[in-house]
Amino acid sequence: MLLVRNIRLPLTCPDPDAEAAAKALAILRVPARRAAHCGVAKLSVDARHGTPVLVYTIAVTLKDEGEESALAGASPCVCYTQPPKFDFTTGKTPLTHRPVVVGLGPAGLFAALLLARRGYRPLVLERGPALDERIRAVEHFEKTGTLDPNANIQFGEGGAGTFSDGKLTTRVGDPLCAFVTGAFLDHGAPADIAWRQKPHVGTDLLRGVIRSIRGEIEALGGEVRFNTALTGLHTRNGALTGIETTAGPVPCEQMILAVGHSARDTFAMLHGLGLPLECKPFSVGFRAEHLQTEIDKSLYHGAAGHPALPKGEYQLSQHVSGGRCVYTFCMCPGGTVCAAASEAGGVVTNGMSLHARDGRNANAAVVVSVDGSDFDNDPAKAVAFQRRLEQAAYRAGGGNYLAPAETIGSFLAGRGALELGAVQPTYPRGVTPCDLGSLLPDDLSGALREGLTAFGRKLAAYRTPDAVLTGLETRTSSPVRLLRDKEDLQCTGLAGLYPCGEGAGYAGGIMTAAVDGVRCAAELMKNWGPMAD
Numbered sequence: 001m002l003l004v005r006n007i008r009l010p011l012t013c014p015d016p017d018a019e020a021a022a023k024a025l026a027i028l029r030v031p032a033r034r035a036a037h038c039g040v041a042k043l044s045v046d047a048r049h050g051t052p053v054l055v056y057t058i059a060v061t062l063k064d065e066g067e068e069s070a071l072a073g074a075s076p077c078v079c080y081t082q083p084p085k086f087d088f089t090t091g092k093t094p095l096t097h098r099p100v101v102v103g104l105g106p107a108g109l110f111a112a113l114l115l116a117r118r119g120y121r122p123l124v125l126e127r128g129p130a131l132d133e134r135i136r137a138v139e140h141f142e143k144t145g146t147l148d149p150n151a152n153i154q155f156g157e158g159g160a161g162t163f164s165d166g167k168l169t170t171r172v173g174d175p176l177c178a179f180v181t182g183a184f185l186d187h188g189a190p191a192d193i194a195w196r197q198k199p200h201v202g203t204d205l206l207r208g209v210i211r212s213i214r215g216e217i218e219a220l221g222g223e224v225r226f227n228t229a230l231t232g233l234h235t236r237n238g239a240l241t242g243i244e245t246t247a248g249p250v251p252c253e254q255m256i257l258a259v260g261h262s263a264r265d266t267f268a269m270l271h272g273l274g275l276p277l278e279c280k281p282f283s284v285g286f287r288a289e290h291l292q293t294e295i296d297k298s299l300y301h302g303a304a305g306h307p308a309l310p311k312g313e314y315q316l317s318q319h320v321s322g323g324r325c326v327y328t329f330c331m332c333p334g335g336t337v338c339a340a341a342s343e344a345g346g347v348v349t350n351g352m353s354l355h356a357r358d359g360r361n362a363n364a365a366v367v368v369s370v371d372g373s374d375f376d377n378d379p380a381k382a383v384a385f386q387r388r389l390e391q392a393a394y395r396a397g398g399g400n401y402l403a404p405a406e407t408i409g410s411f412l413a414g415r416g417a418l419e420l421g422a423v424q425p426t427y428p429r430g431v432t433p434c435d436l437g438s439l440l441p442d443d444l445s446g447a448l449r450e451g452l453t454a455f456g457r458k459l460a461a462y463r464t465p466d467a468v469l470t471g472l473e474t475r476t477s478s479p480v481r482l483l484r485d486k487e488d489l490q491c492t493g494l495a496g497l498y499p500c501g502e503g504a505g506y507a508g509g510i511m512t513a514a515v516d517g518v519r520c521a522a523e524l525m526k527n528w529g530p531m532a533d
């Protein structure tokens with residue numbers, strides 16, 4: 001693929017996407033008939049010098065891909081990205097039992113997919129139900145406040161990101177991202193994820209992709225057991241020999257453990273067995289909601305509302321006194337705030353959006369970092385801290401999973417009021433006015449106030465006092481890491497166990513979790529061949 005950057009067009013251009021594509025081909029000196037496709041990789045607005053202009057990056061794929069590398073130097077604004085090649089080697093010694101994958105989030109799904117494609121017929125255990133039943137459980141919870149601790153926004157087929165914006169952005173630049181993108185495309189994700197610099201799928205389309213990937217795993221001889229949780233491990237001489245599940249024991253010598261950041265009972269089990277679980281940094285705070293139009297105005301200035309422009313996205317961060325960092329996270333343009341609890345009596349916020357991103361509000365987590373030093377480096381204390389905040393939020397909401405909320409102006413002044421203006425909160429169980437600062441330790445609320453004040457200097461929308469904060473956001477990433485060997489990815493001190501994905505502390509997001517799943521499956525395959533029939 002060739003990327004042609006810095007194509008600048010006036011706002012008055014009648015069909016700027018087509019014009020930008022034509023300019024890209026002209027820069028490459030390639031006639032349109034030789035291009036397989038031209039797509040918008042990135043579109044921004046440059047409003048620095050008076051009249052705003054549209055600034056495009058166009059992705060071009062040629063019918064003869066061999067020609068692409070020769071065009072890399074066609075102009076300083078052209079760059080060439082080579083399609084990566086994957087070399088997954090498989091070991092000669094056959095496995096005695098099928099490999100087990102625990103958890104069917106992105107990490108487990110992609111580990112199982114690679115194993116299935118290479119003939120390993122993995123057994124996948126997932127504590128929650130299949131997607132259709134899970135969606136019904138989530139909708140029932142949103143309507144009635146009856147929470148199923150195994151079928152919710154965190155647990156069930158597809159894992160935590162199923163009800164999400166489906167952003168596939170990552171800063172890891174790992175060539176395995178192309179494997180994941182390729183599988184998403186094979187299973188019906190929108191074609192533009194192949195070339196967009198900030199690809200996103202949306203919760204509506206993501207669901208079909210997840211079901212379809214599971215179908216491929218099963219068609220290749222893999223087996224998925226829903227409503228089945230891992231509860232214990234059997235070991236001998238520093239190696240895994242079997243596992244316990246809610247449906248009984250399973251013989252197992254190779255297991256990819258991809259349980260996500262909310263599997264607190266599983267973390268406790270691992271800790272209890274003396275496995276090397278340590279604290280890792282995570283963050284807590286709340287969801288901020290603005291009108292999407294306000295975000296667009298802040299980012300696009302005079303160009304806001306131009307039909308070619310995507311819904312505005314932002315990412316902000318600020319180092320604050322005390323050495324902490326306050327930042328925005330998981331921004332969902334045109335999305336809604338979701339009720340992401342997985343434990344009874346706790347309120348947790350998060351965000352999601354449909355592919356069209358056509359909701360009235362934009363939301364983003366606004367969070368402050370904490371780390372092991374806040375918890376005496378004790379993983380159990382870190383999890384207890386998250387749980388305490390979630391329970392405090394539940395009580396402040398008044399019960400029945402209503403969430404505490406406050407407008408930004410009030411939070412900055414410490415008034416505890418919900419002075420609603422143009423922004424209507426979208427948290428589905430409803431909100432209760434609350435002094436959000438009182439739910440967090442003083443130094444963290446102080447840090448969030450300092451951070452939000454700084455955000456107001458960076459993005460005008462953060463100066464609107466009626467933006468709404470809903471809390472608490474506690475599941476930003478895993479509070480723990482299960483140590484693994486850097487080379488063979490097996491758990492330190494326990495051969496045959498591959499800690500994987502976000503829960504084990506090796507990913508943060510859909511793409512990085514999926515890539516880690518592929519990486520763990522590839523390591524397992526290096527050592528072992530598929531089980532003999």
Ligand code: FAD
Nearest residue numbers: 103105107127159160161164166167230260501502509510
């Ligand atoms: P998970 O997705 O958490 O999957 C773990 C799975 O393991 C779950 O299905 C769980 O039920 C199962 N499990 C847990 N314990 C056990 C057990 N003992 N036995 C059997 N099964 C078990 N990231 C992005 O990159 N883009 C986004 O737009 C985005 N939006 C998000 C929106 C929401 C609402 C949420 C909650 C998260 C979002 N994320 C997003 C984060 C992303 O979803 C996670 O980083 C990613 O899902 C982690 O993948 P994983 O496979 O490691 O774990």
